[in-house]
Amino acid sequence: MVHTVLIFGHSFVRRLDSFLYRNREFGWYNLGFDGTEIQVEFASLGGGTLRPGPKCIQKENFMHIFHTFKPNTVFMQIGGNDLTQENYPDKLARDIVSFADYVITVYGVSHVVIGQLLPRYSGSSGHDYNEKVNKVNRWLDLSLKGRVNITFWHHRGLWNNTASLLIDQVHLNNAGMLIYAKNVRAAVGSSKRK
Template identity: 30%
Template structure:
């Protein structure tokens, strides 16, 4: 049997909480078969500007250290930088810069940038959700023709904000209401499933 594709999911508290959810539910490998080997690396409060510093510093050393390069990296980060950004265009550019480092510096074959997710107004700075939308538009446009870097739209988070928990920031995930977390898991799982087609020569 051929070895599975190595997949690494990197991001802020959404990924840390996803890892905890999977552990608590006994979910292994994002419910994927053994053609994939999935690792989740999440750090609460993670900011993109820390990831965009020079190699070997801060979170890059912790989150971007690999024994061997992953085939696929899914990146969920950027929301924690919205309130400090100078422009949505710059944030999108910084995200793509990190993705390019993962592709060219780390050696990942495919880097997927996850769509930024909105928050409840009381838990965010003024205009947060508008900036999220504008940044996502920039990401989709600017990654369209980039080799090895792709933008992923999360499904099920755009009709309303009912997916958010009481803190207004994180996905609702209680024993009686874990549907938002299940949707998030399924979205990332679908991104990973579709990735092998992106590895085919064009």
């Protein structure tokens, strides 16, 4: 039986989908999986937020992918856009976990992987943006230890040298996107084994 995986989130997911398509001749189609065991689908919204608003990822016209694709596993890259306005990072972290629980309960998803939020170097994100990212990541990491149906994924190779891997102080350049793709692939592979 094919294991279906949905890669879900904001512009990082959209850019990952485009990157993989451009690099399909190098084996990156379907996130590098052959498709007989794991089938990958992408759903993304540039500027997407967890909080209510015009780009809220929880709107039905965006969430319909859960009905049509029926994923076994969901990899989520969410929360980064919310942090520009969020004063309470721990509340955002709790809301991310609540959304993951909602997806599990309502749509029958077996496992959710929450991707580590990444730093930004844009002044428009706020002077304390990266500090808030650290708080959200720390809260997610600690609170999800011991959970069997939700995993927090640390993006290896994207933290210490992130500034050199960004194209516009927010989004990853090609070198950064390759590292990100490898991380998402590893997260998907590890979630299938759970």
